[in-house]
Amino acid sequence: MILLVVGSDRVDAGKTTFSAGLLERTGAVGYKPRAGNDYWFDHDDCRTAIADGRLYGKDAARLAAAEGRDRAPERLNPVHRLWQPSTNGGTGLLGRSDREFLVDRIGRSPGEPTIVRNATVDLPDAVADALPLADAIPVETVDELNAVVQREYVPAFEALAADIEAADLAVVESYGDIAQPLSALDPAAIAAVAAVEPGRARIYPGDRYCRACEIASSSPKDGTLEKRVPDVLDYLKPLERVRLPPLPGDDRADPRRIADAYAPAYDALLDAVKRV
Structure with missing residues (x-):
């Protein structure tokens, strides 16, 4: 089962901070x-x-x-x-x-x-x-x-996708504002998605998010055509919108403090998994 963390802001969306706290909260394996x-x-x-x-x-x-x-x-x-x-x-x-x-x-x-x-x-x-x-x-x-x-x-990504799908629970962090960091992943394995930006996270069921990725337009990115998070989210209504408080540097460096500060967002993400 996969929890996907994407950024709806091109720069410093807060994906890695969110993902680090989520790993602490769930005990999952992490991938970028x-x-x-x-x-x-x-x-x-x-x-x-x-x-x-x-x-x-x-x-x-x-x-x-x-x-x-x-x-x-x-x-x-x-x-x-x-x-x-x-x-x-x-x-x-x-x-x-x-x-x-x-x-x-x-x-x-x-x-x-x-x-x-x-x-x-x-x-x-x-x-x-x-x-x-x-x-x-x-x-x-x-x-x-x-x-x-x-x-x-491509073979490196395919091998990684196989490892991720074999994990009991994996947190996968995207890069930039790209909607799907690994096309080789089986969409059915993505249980829930957190779209993170400064100040908030929006929570989506994995199946609806992946369907929106199929119909969203592509944009040029680093020499390829890729789906951007804002274009995908135009087709979706979030299950929850959760505020993310700003964290001082010492807290951002400690996954346990992140897990405490972002607990409502993680609760909402894990609740989305239960709806699958």
């Missing part, structure tokens, strides 16, 4: 199928990971800590993308004018990742020196990247 960070804006987090020759972000690390199973962040997150602000103008490999894709890490083993490198940009020296790039897969065009996606990314 896709993640990314920016070498400039998330520099400290990036340097922490690459110091060990690895690539992961603080969201996956927070979820791994919250679930308390001593799993590496990569075990929760098979694909992580590193960006940097674009300095050359233009639209870049993935059609973004504000930032450029540097490398992707594919795989759930910290020691044996597959690295995909954007060969049209120069990597920062610290990244080039730290990551195992000798066997990296270079891509220079969208067509080349799409071919690698089918060969490398």
Whole structure:
């Protein structure tokens, strides 16, 4: 059974804080199928990971800590993308004018990742020196990247989906404002959905949410067409709207405090599961 956490705000919706508290509340296993960070804006987090020759972000690390199973962040997150602000103008490999894709890490083993490198940009020296790039897969065009996606990314996502569906209870966190973080998941396994944004969470039954995803329009995102949460929610009426109080930094860092502060939202989400 899956509890899906999505964000209805592009930036800092609060998904990871909500998911960390939900893991504490339920004892579920946590997953973040896709993640990314920016070498400039998330520099400290990036340097922490690459110091060990690895690539992961603080969201996956927070979820791994919250679930308390001593799993590496990569075990929760098979694909992580590193960006940097674009300095050359233009639209870049993935059609973004504000930032450029540097490398992707594919795989759930910290020691044996597959690295995909954007060969049209120069990597920062610290990244080039730290990551195992000798066997990296270079891509220079969208067509080349799409071919690698089918060969490398899709099997990684399918394997993750099988693990998630085999779990008694899994919390799956999406990325950005993307409605479905893992297309390989069986929609019937998604019991309930929390759409999180600053100040509130809206609760939906999983079956209705997945049907709305089928009919919502797609938007360009990172070189692909994906469904955005606001477009999906236009077709739905929530079961509950629950206020999420702002939390100080110490509370956001403690899953137990989050679980206490967000208890009404978690109650509403688990009540939605009972209606299935």
